[in-house]
Amino acid sequence: MESDIGPMRFFDILNARHLVSDGIAFLGQHAARRPAMALTMFMAGGLALLGAGAAAGTALTRDHLQARAAEASMSRDQAQRELDALAARVGELQAQANRLNALGERLTRMGELKGGEFDFERPPGVGGGMGDVQSLPRTELDNSIAALERQFAASGEQLSVIERLLGEQRLAANALPLRAPIRDSYVTSGFGMRVDPLLGGGQFHKGIDFEADVGDPVLAVADGVVSFAGERAGYGGTVEVDHGNGITTRYAHNSRLVRRVGELVRAGDEIAKAGSTGRSTGPHVHLEVWQDGRVIDPRRFLSQRG
Numbered sequence: 001m002e003s004d005i006g007p008m009r010f011f012d013i014l015n016a017r018h019l020v021s022d023g024i025a026f027l028g029q030h031a032a033r034r035p036a037m038a039l040t041m042f043m044a045g046g047l048a049l050l051g052a053g054a055a056a057g058t059a060l061t062r063d064h065l066q067a068r069a070a071e072a073s074m075s076r077d078q079a080q081r082e083l084d085a086l087a088a089r090v091g092e093l094q095a096q097a098n099r100l101n102a103l104g105e106r107l108t109r110m111g112e113l114k115g116g117e118f119d120f121e122r123p124p125g126v127g128g129g130m131g132d133v134q135s136l137p138r139t140e141l142d143n144s145i146a147a148l149e150r151q152f153a154a155s156g157e158q159l160s161v162i163e164r165l166l167g168e169q170r171l172a173a174n175a176l177p178l179r180a181p182i183r184d185s186y187v188t189s190g191f192g193m194r195v196d197p198l199l200g201g202g203q204f205h206k207g208i209d210f211e212a213d214v215g216d217p218v219l220a221v222a223d224g225v226v227s228f229a230g231e232r233a234g235y236g237g238t239v240e241v242d243h244g245n246g247i248t249t250r251y252a253h254n255s256r257l258v259r260r261v262g263e264l265v266r267a268g269d270e271i272a273k274a275g276s277t278g279r280s281t282g283p284h285v286h287l288e289v290w291q292d293g294r295v296i297d298p299r300r301f302l303s304q305r306g
């Protein structure tokens, strides 16, 4: 399916690139011309002074020549500085254009944006109709670049928002079904009422337990963002992953945590090392699934995949 951000966006960026490269070509010629003019003046002045020099003495001539040479050198330096400054700004714009291109391509692949949600048909404001760039005065070039910078910044922000929204959609779509949190393992204790393994007596088991050895990689059961990583009373070393749509998973009794809060994890990514911390009789992974603040049976979501 075609994305709505399609050709228009890339056409804009292409145009912008043209404008920028035309501009730098123009400035390059300008800067090249200026030292040349200065040099011509320097030569003409030198020749005139050569005639006068015979009468007025060579010391005076040398002073004038040195002054002219210094002037020419200053003019060249200034032109070079202006060119350097402009080149730096163009470089930044180029980097931004590359970033927007990459982002646009990624979003196009992720695809299927709803029309009308974002205004990508906005007139570009630059590109086309610039006429002869040679006649473009420096201030106008500056203004054009400043306008480009603003436009890139605005486009970048808009694309970032869309990228995030699409990412969230993907998280939700990939959240279920869940994978097992341990490779090649089996369930040692199910969800629901059971005899408390430590105290005896009835106890509600809020998750399911998977057999594991200390140090086994504990895997995220679905894509998500780490929402907790630390100690929880009874649970020991605990990681929690927010999968969006009100669903979170909790992995308990770990010997080591390998992810920080806020990190994005994919299904099957290692998030901890298995262990027997907290209220535990031996190494295993305790997995809980929460939906909208209520604990639910993970088996409702666990797929057959390992």
Ligand SMILES: [Zn+2]
Residues within 6 Å of the ligand: 189, 205, 207, 208, 209, 285, 286, 287
């Ligand atoms: Zn358990």
